[in-house]
Amino acid sequence: MRGRALIALPLLALLSAPAAAESDAERYRLEKTEDGYVRMDTTTGAMSTCREQSGQLVCRMAADERTMAQDEMDRLQDQLKSLEERVARLENSLTAKLESSLPTEEEFNRTMGYMERFFRSFMGIVKDLEKRDSPDTKPAPDRT
Template structure:
């Protein structure tokens, strides 16, 4: 019974590996040229010039493609640089605006003093109103119990 558990996954793995190898070998086409070989990627259309050296095939990207890649790299690098500068500028202006809008400690303490005075006055008004209506808080105590 146990050999089935081992054989089935092994067979599936080998099928996947053969399929991946087949796709990889079908992806590139080699054509003989005067100086060596031209390799074409059938998925992307990229072309490479290949030479045989010491029994191995050595491939280099074609000059036109290399120039196109370099142009694209240069564009992306300048775009990244511009974005980095913009982010730095935005971060600096945002932090400067936030710092300028925050109150000083003196202003904060002054505001807290006003709020404390307001609440004390309000509390005194409520106490006076309770005394005028004859309520000394006993009704509130009766409702709680």
């Protein structure tokens, strides 16, 4: 079964190659010049200069496009460096330090225990005050 798969992959590649070649033939346009050829990508508008060497066509990006590509790479590298510096500053910021100093589960539970005891004592005091301030008489009748 594995042998069939190994044969099928190259066969599939061979069958799909003409379709790719046809789309490339439509995508690129060659124009003859004094020194060789100019190849234009009809999709992107990129231009390359081509020369025949040893029976093959060797193409290189046009000088102005190479400069544009290098400028774009430089801009992206500067942007990447800026973003990396920003991430480093944010990771080392006061907020990050505060978040890393959150209490442990044990400290949190101990604090909640203190708060619970405080509120229970406080509610006990409130109930005692209500009993002391309430008259010993019957409750007032409903006025509705």
